[in-house]
Amino acid sequence: MSEPTPIPATKTVLISGGSRGLGLDLVRGALDGGAKVATFARTVTPELEQLAKERxxxxxxxxxxxxxxxAVRAFIKDAAAHLGPIDSLINNAAIGQDSLHVHTSPERIADIIGTNLTAPLLLTRAFLRHAMAKVGRGRIVMVTxxxxQRGYSGLVAYSATKGGLDSAMRALAREMHGRFLVNSIAPGFFASEMSSVLGTEQLSTITRRTPTGRLVEPANVTPLVKSLLFDDTNLNGQVIVVDGGGSI
Ligand SMILES: NC(=O)c1ccc[n+]([C@@H]2O[C@H](COP(=O)([O-])OP(=O)(O)OC[C@H]3O[C@@H](n4cnc5c(N)ncnc54)[C@H](OP(=O)(O)O)[C@@H]3O)[C@@H](O)[C@H]2O)c1
Structure with missing residues (x-):
């Protein structure tokens, strides 16, 4: 029997929510690493439009x-017709929360779970049905x-979705038998539209509790995601925390 070989480096990656924030940085990082990128959001920003025009x-x-x-399934079909088969996926799109659980409406809880947990599970399923048939091997990254892993007030439903995605990631890594490397990257708080609801007092408390003395930036996260996309790390079924040690 021949030895299993490493999963090839990503050639074409699908990134959800690549229009701004960390997602846009991941789009640029994947391109910089030599991959083609398919990405979507509800609104295509001028930055993303510019990238598509340039390349x-x-x-x-x-x-x-x-x-x-x-619409997601149609997007995968169109993207593959344009770029070729897609071998990797980054589940990045999500919405935030800034409300105590007792004050969060049932509709808002359903929205958070729908966008942050159900949608990535369905996107992963649609991606795998494409990628298993067309390429057979690849990589999946969940942005959790x-x-x-730690309790933060005002983020009950949001935390539930991210924990759910980490658990799904481990089960999927097992299910894929090494044909797809499946991992999560778990950032601490970083400045973005999502975290803009946090007040300066909350942000300075988080910074004070962080041994490195500074908040995470997308530029700290993207190189690790690039490694998961391109390197022969043999990492599988893991959650990589990038938070300056704030949670230790
Ligand atoms: N910021 C933080 O402190 C922090 C910390 C830890 C983890 N994270 C995680 O990091 C990831 C990126 O967060 P970010 O801070 O960069 O957020 P962001 O700036 O708000 O960007 C979120 C992205 O997701 C897209 N999106 C949201 N809902 C969508 C939907 N229904 N359909 C399609 N696209 C959708 C947004 O575009 P549209 O709104 O136009 O759809 C946007 O492109 C998320 O998974 C987040 O949970 C963030």
Whole structure:
């Protein structure tokens, strides 16, 4: 019997929520690493439009709501027709929360779970149905959060979705038998539209409790995700925490 070989480096990656924040940095990082990128968000930002214009053969963008499963499947089909088979996935799109659980409406809880947990599970399923048939091997990264491991007030439903995604990641890594390397990256708080709801007092408390004395930045997270996409790390089924040691 021949020895199993390492999973090849990513050639084409699908990134959800690549329009701004960490997602946009991941799009740039994946391109910089030599991959083609398909990415979507509900609104295509000028930054993303510009990238697609500059590199039409390498970037495919669309305006898609991650909770619309049919639209997501159509996007994968269109992206693959444009870029070629997609071998990797980064589940990045998510919405935040800043409300005590007792004050969060049932509709808002359903929205958070729909966008942050159900949608990535369905996107992963649609991606795998494509990638297993077309390429057979690849890599999956879930962008989760330190909130899945430590308690933060005002983030109950959000934390539940991120913990759910970490658990799904481990089960999927087992299910894929090494054909797809599946891992999570769990950042601490970083400045973005999502975290802009946090007040300066909350942010300075988090910074004070962080041994490195500074908040995480997308530039700290992207190199690790690039490693998961391109390197022969043999990492599988793991949650990589990037939080300056704030949670230790
Ligand atoms: N910021 C933090 O402190 C922090 C900490 C730990 C983990 N994270 C995680 O890091 C990831 C990126 O967060 P970020 O701070 O960069 O957030 P962000 O700036 O708010 O960006 C979120 C991205 O997801 C997209 N998105 C949201 N809902 C969507 C939907 N229904 N369909 C399609 N796209 C959707 C957004 O575009 P549209 O709104 O146009 O759809 C945007 O592109 C998320 O998974 C987040 O949970 C963030």
């Amino acid at each position: 039409p053969d390498d970037v495919f963008v669309g305006s898609v709501d991650a909770t619309d499963e049919k 959060s330190i909130c899945a």
